[in-house]
Amino acid sequence: MRRRHTGSMLLLVMLCSLCLAASDAVADMVKLKGSGASFPFPLYGRWFKDYGKVNKQVQVDYQAKGSGAGIKDFVNKTVDFAASDAAMTDEEIASVDVGVQLLPMTAGEIVLAYNLPNGPKDLKLSREAYSKMFLGQITKWNDPVIAKANPGATLPDTAITVVRRADSSGTTFVFTQHLSAVSEAWKSGPGSGTTVNWPSTDKMVASPKNDGVAATIKQTPGAIGYIEYGFAKIAKLPMAWLENKAGKFVEPSLASGQAALASVTFPADFRAWLPDPDSDAAYPIVSYTWMLFYKKYSDPKMAEALRDVVKYCLTEGQKVSDEMGYIPLPSQVVEVVAKAANNIQ
Amino acid sequence: MKAPKFASESVTSPSISQPPSALDTFLDRSFRGLTFAFAWLTILLMVYLLWRVGRQAAPAIEKYGLHFLTSTTWDVNKGQFGVLPEIWGTLYSSLLALLLGGLFGVAIAIFLTQDFLPPKLELVFKNIVELLAAIPSVVYGLWGLFVLIPAIRPIATWLHDYLGWLPFFGTSLSGPGLLPAALVLTIMILPTVSAISRDALSAVSPRIREAAFGMGATRWEVILRVLLPTASTGIFGALVLGFGRALGETMALAMLVGNSNQLSISLFSPANTLAALLALNFPEANKTQEGVLMYAAIVLMAITLLVNICGAAVLRRATANVTGRR
Numbered sequence: 001m002r003r004r005h006t007g008s009m010l011l012l013v014m015l016c017s018l019c020l021a022a023s024d025a026v027a028d029m030v031k032l033k034g035s036g037a038s039f040p041f042p043l044y045g046r047w048f049k050d051y052g053k054v055n056k057q058v059q060v061d062y063q064a065k066g067s068g069a070g071i072k073d074f075v076n077k078t079v080d081f082a083a084s085d086a087a088m089t090d091e092e093i094a095s096v097d098v099g100v101q102l103l104p105m106t107a108g109e110i111v112l113a114y115n116l117p118n119g120p121k122d123l124k125l126s127r128e129a130y131s132k133m134f135l136g137q138i139t140k141w142n143d144p145v146i147a148k149a150n151p152g153a154t155l156p157d158t159a160i161t162v163v164r165r166a167d168s169s170g171t172t173f174v175f176t177q178h179l180s181a182v183s184e185a186w187k188s189g190p191g192s193g194t195t196v197n198w199p200s201t202d203k204m205v206a207s208p209k210n211d212g213v214a215a216t217i218k219q220t221p222g223a224i225g226y227i228e229y230g231f232a233k234i235a236k237l238p239m240a241w242l243e244n245k246a247g248k249f250v251e252p253s254l255a256s257g258q259a260a261l262a263s264v265t266f267p268a269d270f271r272a273w274l275p276d277p278d279s280d281a282a283y284p285i286v287s288y289t290w291m292l293f294y295k296k297y298s299d300p301k302m303a304e305a306l307r308d309v310v311k312y313c314l315t316e317g318q319k320v321s322d323e324m325g326y327i328p329l330p331s332q333v334v335e336v337v338a339k340a341a342n343n344i345q
Numbered sequence: 346m347k348a349p350k351f352a353s354e355s356v357t358s359p360s361i362s363q364p365p366s367a368l369d370t371f372l373d374r375s376f377r378g379l380t381f382a383f384a385w386l387t388i389l390l391m392v393y394l395l396w397r398v399g400r401q402a403a404p405a406i407e408k409y410g411l412h413f414l415t416s417t418t419w420d421v422n423k424g425q426f427g428v429l430p431e432i433w434g435t436l437y438s439s440l441l442a443l444l445l446g447g448l449f450g451v452a453i454a455i456f457l458t459q460d461f462l463p464p465k466l467e468l469v470f471k472n473i474v475e476l477l478a479a480i481p482s483v484v485y486g487l488w489g490l491f492v493l494i495p496a497i498r499p500i501a502t503w504l505h506d507y508l509g510w511l512p513f514f515g516t517s518l519s520g521p522g523l524l525p526a527a528l529v530l531t532i533m534i535l536p537t538v539s540a541i542s543r544d545a546l547s548a549v550s551p552r553i554r555e556a557a558f559g560m561g562a563t564r565w566e567v568i569l570r571v572l573l574p575t576a577s578t579g580i581f582g583a584l585v586l587g588f589g590r591a592l593g594e595t596m597a598l599a600m601l602v603g604n605s606n607q608l609s610i611s612l613f614s615p616a617n618t619l620a621a622l623l624a625l626n627f628p629e630a631n632k633t634q635e636g637v638l639m640y641a642a643i644v645l646m647a648i649t650l651l652v653n654i655c656g657a658a659v660l661r662r663a664t665a666n667v668t669g670r671r
Binding site for chain 2: 065066067068069072159161163166167168169191193194195196197198200201202203204205206207208212215216219220222223
């Protein structure tokens with residue numbers, strides 16, 4: 001009886017010391033909580049995981065809720081940082097009293113992925129063709145407007161099913177901004193925004209999130225939809241060559257994306273859009289995506305950790321961008337962004 | 346006064362019947378009080394929910410009024426909101442699911458209670474059907490997208506090609522749409538409907554059944570004209586619960602219904618439902634949109650309530666006809 005008692009005492013002491021040791025480790029560890037855009041999530045997830053391997057003292061949790069939700073969390077200060085494809089509006093920036101530092105972290109292409117059995121693999125779409133498709137004015141794949149840009153290709157008499165995002169999204173924002181720049185009818189009709197009033201026809205369906213749209217395209221013969229390049233690549237969907245401002249048909253790729261980004265000069269707050277890049281080799285629908293930080297953190301350790309994470313993403317992180325389907329930032333941009341990261345205090 | 350006599354007798358010969366002690370009375374009273382409190386708590390919770398949702402919806406209700414229920418545009422940028430297509434889609438898909446799910450569910454219940462199968466097999470079947478309830482909604486959504494839609498596409502195309510003059514088949518099925526959504530809903534409400542109907546059917550006293558057989562009724566006469574009417578309250582409860590589930594089902598529908606704001610009678614057209622609208626728009630909604638979405642939530646609640654009231658009325662009339670009771 002007595003012996004068992006000492007045994008349990010010993011166990012208790014061991015447990016206590018274990019707890020103490022654990023809390024010691026927790027005290028040293030910095031936990032960073034972020035939320036926001038789902039468009040760069042595959043890449044961010046990889047970055048934070050790799051960073052955690054190198055630097056065991058910092059743990060980054062990122063929740064891909066969507067750009068709008070991320071901004072909401074950021075303004076309400078329930079997260080330590082956020083991410084958004086649509087940057088932030090002036091109004092939103094003004095509502096954060098400690099100041100906001102926007103940093104572009106990567107860029108992505110939005111592609112028109114399609115599913116056309118017995119159709120060409122490198123379909124070319126003129127600006128007229130794809131804007132009218134999304135307006136619901138071109139309804140068959142063998143429409144003369146599409147055929148004109150694809151001489152020699154056999155286009156089936158299949159109905160076009162347009163797949164769009166059902167939830168509010170930064171991807172939609174970038175895509176509709178581009179359509180507004182390209183088509184007058186689009187600008188005066190649905191316009192641009194994270195959700196717009198899409199033309200309602202029978203052949204326009206909506207799915208949640210990038211992967212939902214990709215899955216729906218894959219399952220629907222005759223479908224076309226806009227998704228982030230990486231998602232189309234994962235789903236092995238063919239992507240259309242799009243006509244750019246210079247009138248050239250460009251394949252979505254790393255090189256054409258970088259050509260588009262080269263034309264951007266950043267203002268001081270890093271909010272730059274390129275709804276319609278004009279270089280010859282540029283892919284037309286490209287966008288930066290941002291991380292949002294406060295300028296002043298109450299915990300200097302946290303600010304330091306965040307700066308370190310940003311530094312990692314800008315150096316090591318950029319090296320994996322390409323294989324994940326994103327466009328690495330041009331080196332001169334990395335330089336400016338790295339400098340601006342020092343504003344996180 | 347008989348009780349004291351028994352009590353005095355119990356001194357000599359112990360009996361199981363005793364007058365309630367003070368503790369018994371206390372326990373009885375407190376149990377009664379407790380159940381009473383819980384019953385009221387449920388109602389209070391409902392009122393609280395309505396009040397909270399209503400308070401957030403108030404600005405939107407004031408601004409959009411009844412026009413919200415009759416207009417078809419949902420344009421966040423222009424601030425125009427209407428949920429007629431969603432109301433239509435919710436009712437259409439749920440009613441279709443109820444029709445199919447109710448038919449199959451009750452049929453399964455009859456099949457599993459009326460000695461069509463050996464008892465062991467009955468148990469296996471019952472468990473298989475109830476297992477359907479344990480599958481998460483997202484899995485149903487994915488299954489619908491990757492299995493069901495490709496499977497029904499040829500049938501849908503054939504129906505559209507040959508029977509396209511019927512408004513139900515007026516458009517061709519492109520992918521997500523009302524029919525796939527309703528079919529998946531059917532499967533989702535099947536376990537609810539069949540399990541509760543089964544309980545209701547097995548609760549019918551065997552004497553009633555035997556009496557009917559004794560009067561020379563055939564098996565089907567007994568099932569259709571004696572058992573089903575007797576169990577109708579329970580079966581109706583099953584249908585109401587199933588319908589409730591169909592009305593509120595969210596994730597699978599968000600993936601399958603097509604989320605398109607249009608009114609169409611065609612089964613193959615994309616549609617939208619209130620629950621899917623709420624689920625997809627809520628995460629990124631701003632203040633105005635939140636109010637509008639809360640308004641839509643109230644509409645959904647009102648629909649559920651209305652449907653239940655109508656259902657109860659229909660049932661009362663139906664049972665009155667069958668049993669002659671008023």
